[in-house]
Amino acid sequence: MPNCRTVVPFSGTPEQEQKLREVIARYKGTQGPLMPILHEAQDIYGYLPEEVQATISEELDIPLAEIYGVSTFYSRFSLNPKGEVKVSVCLGTACYVKGAADVLAEVEAQLGCKAGSVTSDGKFSIDADRCVGACGLAPIMIVNGDVYGHMTVDRVAGILDSYRGEVE
Amino acid sequence: MSENMINLKIDGVSVEVPAGSTVLQAALAAGVRIPTLCYMKDANELGSCRICVVEIKGGRGLAAACVYPAADGMEVFTNTEKVRASRRQTLELILSNHRMECPTCERNGDCELRRLAADMGIDSIRYEVEDLEPQLDESAPHLVRDNSKCILCRRCVAVCRKNQQVGVISAADRGFATHIESAFGRGLGEVSCVYCGQCVAACPTGALTLKRSIDAVRAAIDDPSKHVVVVPAPAVRVGLGDRFGMPVGESVQGKMVAALRRLGFDKVFDVDWAADVTIMEEGTELVGRIKAGEKMPMFTSCCPGWIKYMEHYHADMLDNLSSCRSPQQMMGGLVKTYYAEREGIAPEDIVVVSIMPCTAKKFEVSREEQRLENGCMPVDYSLTTRELSDMIAGAGIMFGLLPDEAFDPVLGDSTGAAVIFGASGGVMEAALRTAAVVLAGDDADVPLVFEDVRGMEGVKEAEYEVGGVKLRTCTVSGLANAEKVIRAMEAGEAAYDFIEVMACPGGCVNGAGQPMHSPFERMMTDVKGERAAGLYALDDSMPRRRSHENPEVKALYAEYLGEPCGHKAHHILHTEYVPRDTYNV
Ligand code: SF4
Ligand code: SF4
Ligand code: SF4
Ligand code: FES
Numbered sequence: 001m002p003n004c005r006t007v008v009p010f011s012g013t014p015e016q017e018q019k020l021r022e023v024i025a026r027y028k029g030t031q032g033p034l035m036p037i038l039h040e041a042q043d044i045y046g047y048l049p050e051e052v053q054a055t056i057s058e059e060l061d062i063p064l065a066e067i068y069g070v071s072t073f074y075s076r077f078s079l080n081p082k083g084e085v086k087v088s089v090c091l092g093t094a095c096y097v098k099g100a101a102d103v104l105a106e107v108e109a110q111l112g113c114k115a116g117s118v119t120s121d122g123k124f125s126i127d128a129d130r131c132v133g134a135c136g137l138a139p140i141m142i143v144n145g146d147v148y149g150h151m152t153v154d155r156v157a158g159i160l161d162s163y164r165g166e167v168e
Numbered sequence: 169m170s171e172n173m174i175n176l177k178i179d180g181v182s183v184e185v186p187a188g189s190t191v192l193q194a195a196l197a198a199g200v201r202i203p204t205l206c207y208m209k210d211a212n213e214l215g216s217c218r219i220c221v222v223e224i225k226g227g228r229g230l231a232a233a234c235v236y237p238a239a240d241g242m243e244v245f246t247n248t249e250k251v252r253a254s255r256r257q258t259l260e261l262i263l264s265n266h267r268m269e270c271p272t273c274e275r276n277g278d279c280e281l282r283r284l285a286a287d288m289g290i291d292s293i294r295y296e297v298e299d300l301e302p303q304l305d306e307s308a309p310h311l312v313r314d315n316s317k318c319i320l321c322r323r324c325v326a327v328c329r330k331n332q333q334v335g336v337i338s339a340a341d342r343g344f345a346t347h348i349e350s351a352f353g354r355g356l357g358e359v360s361c362v363y364c365g366q367c368v369a370a371c372p373t374g375a376l377t378l379k380r381s382i383d384a385v386r387a388a389i390d391d392p393s394k395h396v397v398v399v400p401a402p403a404v405r406v407g408l409g410d411r412f413g414m415p416v417g418e419s420v421q422g423k424m425v426a427a428l429r430r431l432g433f434d435k436v437f438d439v440d441w442a443a444d445v446t447i448m449e450e451g452t453e454l455v456g457r458i459k460a461g462e463k464m465p466m467f468t469s470c471c472p473g474w475i476k477y478m479e480h481y482h483a484d485m486l487d488n489l490s491s492c493r494s495p496q497q498m499m500g501g502l503v504k505t506y507y508a509e510r511e512g513i514a515p516e517d518i519v520v521v522s523i524m525p526c527t528a529k530k531f532e533v534s535r536e537e538q539r540l541e542n543g544c545m546p547v548d549y550s551l552t553t554r555e556l557s558d559m560i561a562g563a564g565i566m567f568g569l570l571p572d573e574a575f576d577p578v579l580g581d582s583t584g585a586a587v588i589f590g591a592s593g594g595v596m597e598a599a600l601r602t603a604a605v606v607l608a609g610d611d612a613d614v615p616l617v618f619e620d621v622r623g624m625e626g627v628k629e630a631e632y633e634v635g636g637v638k639l640r641t642c643t644v645s646g647l648a649n650a651e652k653v654i655r656a657m658e659a660g661e662a663a664y665d666f667i668e669v670m671a672c673p674g675g676c677v678n679g680a681g682q683p684m685h686s687p688f689e690r691m692m693t694d695v696k697g698e699r700a701a702g703l704y705a706l707d708d709s710m711p712r713r714r715s716h717e718n719p720e721v722k723a724l725y726a727e728y729l730g731e732p733c734g735h736k737a738h739h740i741l742h743t744e745y746v747p748r749d750t751y752n753v
């Protein structure tokens with residue numbers, strides 16, 4: 001799934017930055033420092049924003065574009081923070097053949113952002129999942145851990161609305 | 169068999185090659201050209217496209233010849249049915265995901281993909297051909313990226329990162345979504361690209377092409393109210409001939425001038441003239457800085473790619489750059505002041521068109537700091553050698569049949585010191601020729617040729633005693649080499665007084681605006697070396713070989729500018745630089 005550029009402003013704290021710099025210092029000079037640093041940075045911030053990648057780039061003397069390339073190659077890394085409400089749609093084979101792509105498209109349309117990204121207010125994020133192992137319920141949508149089976153396109157708006165209260 | 173040689177058989181032909189050769193190199197020794205796409209000697213040796221596969225006796229599967237090491241006793245087969253079928257499948261898969269619009273593609277004359285399809289006799293594609301829309305990035309001033317024609321060979325990524333140490337492009341995402349872009353999807357015009365265009369020169373397809381200004385130039389020529397002056401750079405005259413079947417590196421100066429007249433330009437002046445002016449200014453500036461002990465070491469400033477690199481990556485060293493404008497900008501500036509006043513033509517009615525081996529010059533002409541006091545920009549359009557070659561071909565001019573003609577007087581005469589500006593080391597040597605005479609007081613016993621600064625190596629150190637002053641010089645081409653030199657200086661491991669830097673490996677002769685040569689052609693011919701040799705041959709043939717001996721330049725100072733680096737020269741011939749961010753985060 002292509003990783004979209006985030007629209008949420010960076011809000012890293014000084015504590016996070018201090019941790020990041022410690023991590024960089026720990027791996028700098030070792031063989032292949034980039035991957036372990038990206039892993040830990042993803043844990044510290046929950047995603048890999050441009051500001052964080054730029055710091056890593058400067059410290060390791062590796063161009064930002066190259067780090068960005070790595071961060072978009074591995075699905076473990078995300079360029080977007082998770083929203084307060086995490087919506088995911090399973091795109092495993094069983095869900096897919098039962099119309100999961102249409103469900104995902106409707107979620108994207110309702111929220112105005114793409115899978116792999118987050119709404120500009122930071123409230124909802126969308127993910128496309130690989131098979132979650134509940135194929136009997138296909139197609140599946142999961143919102144903050146609540147599983148909605150046998151999803152149809154017209155149920156999407158109502159379900160999402162029921163979570164809006166949680167974030168107001 | 170000598171110690172470091174190995175013997176193997178290519179399609180039954182025995183060859184002896186140095187140990188460490190690849191199968192591809194061994195095949196060349198046997199007179200067999202194995203097709204390549206992603207391979208670029210030294211820069212991109214990934215073995216990823218697999219168009220170069222061969223069969224090796226006893227081996228499992230097919231091997232990528234470009235990276236597979238040749239071994240003693242090996243038997244290689246390059247033309248079996250298995251090999252042909254595999255290559256064909258590879259190419260058809262590439263073509264099925266490539267937006268084919270060959271007749272209207274800028275690269276239709278020299279596209280490596282097209283050439284390969286022809287050589288391999290591809291007459292149909294057995295896969296479903298994707299119906300692709302253009303995927304354009306037009307944000308940079310010098311090039312257009314269209315990822316719908318990108319075959320993901322990554323040659324552009326490799327040269328930008330390894331040769332130029334800029335690294336503003338990379339492969340992003342994975343699988344089918346893989347594409348080349350800058351960090352966080354920014355356009356190339358929004359990142360710290362230096363506009364050297366080396367990525368364009370590396371691209372086998374029409375995925376990277378130059379921005380062109382031919383139509384605007386033709387319109388200016390057709391406008392009777394405009395006085396259109398054309399000024400070609402030194403390196404153009406040893407590159408242009410490639411397009412018309414001349415030997416690589418041969419000077420076509422006389423025919424080039426004739427062609428420019430036939431295209432309808434009102435005056436044909438020579439940037440070489442302005443290169444001589446550059447030496448007057450830069451030489452004076454260098455001597456002044458040495459005497460004052462200020463802003464040393466001094467870096468040359470002829471190359472706008474290098475300038476932008478410094479502005480992004482070493483903004484703390486901008487004072488060390490010479491304040492001289494590039495010869496292109498000096499030329500335009502003097503056309504719109506000195507020449508305009510002399511001939512009584514309003515500068516706004518003059519259109520200056522430069523012909524450059526360079527893509528960074530397309531950006532330089534728009535830099536606001538370059539605006540003249542009379543409100544004009546020095547140069548209106550900067551065309552590349554390739555664009556000029558298209559104009560000539562498009563006008564039906566039979567280049568090879570043209571007579572040799574001379575530049576127009578007043579801003580057309582030049583010395584041997586100027587023409588070598590196009591090769592790495594040329595600016596350095598030209599400056600040394602004049603500085604030596606100025607510092608010694610006369611030209612008796614003063615050397616003319618400075619051999620150590622010549623050649624295609626990326627870093628050339630030399631020390632000279634000129635007029636009692638010891639000068640430590642360093643001549644650099646390729647920005648990765650420049651970065652290496654700067655870091656050595658910062659670490660206290662190297663010290664110089666005068667440093668020439670050209671962004672393109674080998675200097676402007678190898679600029680990205682020159683006619684294209686594939687990596688294969690470059691393996692067979694030392695393209696940049698031949699072009700540089702062409703310039704040095706021209707230098708040898710010139711009656712005057714030191715810039716300060718140029719009679720038209722002497723007249724310029726006597727009649728108009730006064731002293732080099734004087735008040736008037738300061739406004740027309742010097743400039744300022746602006747610090748720029750690296751990331752724009
Ligand atoms: S123009 Fe030069 S700096 Fe810019 S992307 Fe191409 S190679 Fe890199
Ligand atoms: S843009 Fe050109 S050089 Fe770069 S990866 Fe694509 S085809 Fe290769
Ligand atoms: S080396 Fe020459 S051709 Fe290359 S960017 Fe610099 S001025 Fe342009
Ligand atoms: S794998 Fe050899 S040329 Fe691409």
